[in-house]
Amino acid sequence: MKLVLAYINPFKLEEVRDAVKATGASGMSVTNVEGFGRQTGHTETYRGAEYDVSFTPKLRIEILVSDSMTPAVVSAIETSARSGSIGDGKIAVMPLDDVIRIRTGERGEEAI
Amino acid sequence: MTHPQGGIYERLRRSARNPIVRKNVAVLMTGKMIGVGAVLMLIHWFSGTAAFAADPAPDPVASVNAINTMWTLIAAFLVFGMQVGFVMLEAGFARERESVNILVEGIADTCICGVFFWAIGFAFMFEDGNGFIGTHGFLLQGLPDTYGATGVPLLAFWVFQFAFADTASTITSGAMVGRCGFVGDLLYSVGVTGFIYPIIGHWAWGPDGWLVAKGFHDFAGSTVVHTIGGTISLAGALALGPRLGRVFKRDGGGPMLPHNVIFGATGGLILWFGWYGFNPGSTLSALDVQGIGRVSFNTTMAACTGGLGALFISYARTRKWELGLVTNGFLGGLVAITCPCYWVSPTGAAIIGLVAAFVVIWGLDLLEYVRIDDPIGAVPVHMMAGIWGTLSLGLFATGEFGAPTPLGADVSAPLAGLLYGGGMDLLIAQAIGSAAVTVTVFVIAMVLMYAVKATGTLRISEAGEIEGLDRHEHGISAYPEFVTHAAGPILSHGVGTMPGRR
Numbered sequence: 001m002k003l004v005l006a007y008i009n010p011f012k013l014e015e016v017r018d019a020v021k022a023t024g025a026s027g028m029s030v031t032n033v034e035g036f037g038r039q040t041g042h043t044e045t046y047r048g049a050e051y052d053v054s055f056t057p058k059l060r061i062e063i064l065v066s067d068s069m070t071p072a073v074v075s076a077i078e079t080s081a082r083s084g085s086i087g088d089g090k091i092a093v094m095p096l097d098d099v100i101r102i103r104t105g106e107r108g109e110e111a112i
Numbered sequence: 113m114t115h116p117q118g119g120i121y122e123r124l125r126r127s128a129r130n131p132i133v134r135k136n137v138a139v140l141m142t143g144k145m146i147g148v149g150a151v152l153m154l155i156h157w158f159s160g161t162a163a164f165a166a167d168p169a170p171d172p173v174a175s176v177n178a179i180n181t182m183w184t185l186i187a188a189f190l191v192f193g194m195q196v197g198f199v200m201l202e203a204g205f206a207r208e209r210e211s212v213n214i215l216v217e218g219i220a221d222t223c224i225c226g227v228f229f230w231a232i233g234f235a236f237m238f239e240d241g242n243g244f245i246g247t248h249g250f251l252l253q254g255l256p257d258t259y260g261a262t263g264v265p266l267l268a269f270w271v272f273q274f275a276f277a278d279t280a281s282t283i284t285s286g287a288m289v290g291r292c293g294f295v296g297d298l299l300y301s302v303g304v305t306g307f308i309y310p311i312i313g314h315w316a317w318g319p320d321g322w323l324v325a326k327g328f329h330d331f332a333g334s335t336v337v338h339t340i341g342g343t344i345s346l347a348g349a350l351a352l353g354p355r356l357g358r359v360f361k362r363d364g365g366g367p368m369l370p371h372n373v374i375f376g377a378t379g380g381l382i383l384w385f386g387w388y389g390f391n392p393g394s395t396l397s398a399l400d401v402q403g404i405g406r407v408s409f410n411t412t413m414a415a416c417t418g419g420l421g422a423l424f425i426s427y428a429r430t431r432k433w434e435l436g437l438v439t440n441g442f443l444g445g446l447v448a449i450t451c452p453c454y455w456v457s458p459t460g461a462a463i464i465g466l467v468a469a470f471v472v473i474w475g476l477d478l479l480e481y482v483r484i485d486d487p488i489g490a491v492p493v494h495m496m497a498g499i500w501g502t503l504s505l506g507l508f509a510t511g512e513f514g515a516p517t518p519l520g521a522d523v524s525a526p527l528a529g530l531l532y533g534g535g536m537d538l539l540i541a542q543a544i545g546s547a548a549v550t551v552t553v554f555v556i557a558m559v560l561m562y563a564v565k566a567t568g569t570l571r572i573s574e575a576g577e578i579e580g581l582d583r584h585e586h587g588i589s590a591y592p593e594f595v596t597h598a599a600g601p602i603l604s605h606g607v608g609t610m611p612g613r614r
Contacts, residue, residue: 014357045587045588051592
């Protein structure tokens, strides 16, 4: 079992959601995040003063997947979130020790 | 046991040395003196008024009617207040990323409108010339002290009409929200408030307009303000195309979500309030007492039935009582009653408002079907309900009311519509006027919008649109504190910080 963690451009959310759904993944979570990478922030202007906003808004997506589904989900995000310009984001894949569905107490792949 | 008087004396001495007590006493005494002064002033004023009442001074400018001037100015200020309603309605029903842009545009359009309506607009619209355009009074030069036979000073009348022109100008931006570049907005706004609105408006409201001669009537501007504004807005939306990522209903999408429905609805209610200047004020006469009462009533009733109509239509469709639709519904009722408000009965007003609710909702459906992105519904509410309202006069005019005059109602030439035994004449005149204005404005506005498009300023760049109009064009988001700031202002190329700012 894997945890797929992706940081994507906010305007790509719909496409990524549709692509992930199409792979048959059972769900995903989305969080608003801000940060910097190669793409640094921007400036805001107020009454003539410029403010350095070092962080760019992004979305963090978390998906729990079985090992067999992992390549499909990762490539779905990769293709749907790509615009080709700087700031398209990153995908990370991490091993999972266990998954528990709280309502039923199911464990492991059954709970995904 | 201390002597009581000595005790008081001691306490006074102590208190007088205490700076806090001294300050408090000073404040108290100053307050009392201001109060006494105010009372004396009031007595002075009232005795002065009484003296005038007993011995009226001769009116220095006999043609000026003071109460009509007051009425017109109060109405003008109410109509100006509609700007608040418009920017709130538009910003609330738009996305957060384009709401600062709406505010800057609303303010800039108002300022442009003031300058251009003073320089050329008023002359084009309200002064003599020919049936199509006024040719006198540029920069308001060489005009008499009062406007026509209204008894209202020219400059007061100008302020009232400026507020109307500004309304048309702001309506225009409605369907163009979210992707129109700021420079493009400035350019087309000059075209709208300097030329299109005043010149086409002259046809219906000018002293010698050709539509006036045809028997066309538009009391407060269903056609002149709302159809013109909404039609230009439609041309703008067509020239721009939809916002990036806008998917229409027939393609499995729907309107982009608004960012603050509370702003949207309160903005709508402020517009309703401002409409009490727009319609009743258009009598320009407080002495037509039945007239201003009737117009106020009809305005209220059409808004109520328009709102109720839209509310129940929304429930019938989605099983939800929708805020966005009820707001657009009462606004549609208000737009529709703007033309016929002086000449129809309460029943007529109620029916006109109710029909407007259907016009607005079907209009929204139609735009969605033909894939036109109108983020706040400016085209159905202003253009389509405006056309309906203009035509409705030809059906519902009761045959009892003629025109307001500075000293009261003139019923020598009452208007009667088809349903009140007046025959087809008025309906035909209304249809000709509405069609002539709508078609002409649409053609001219398409030329204007494509001309601005040719300069490359009408639509914002794709990168700018993805970043959001607010940050791209204006350098700030509507709620800057919601963005995580690392530092304060850049004092010199990124080295400065302002402590205390998140």
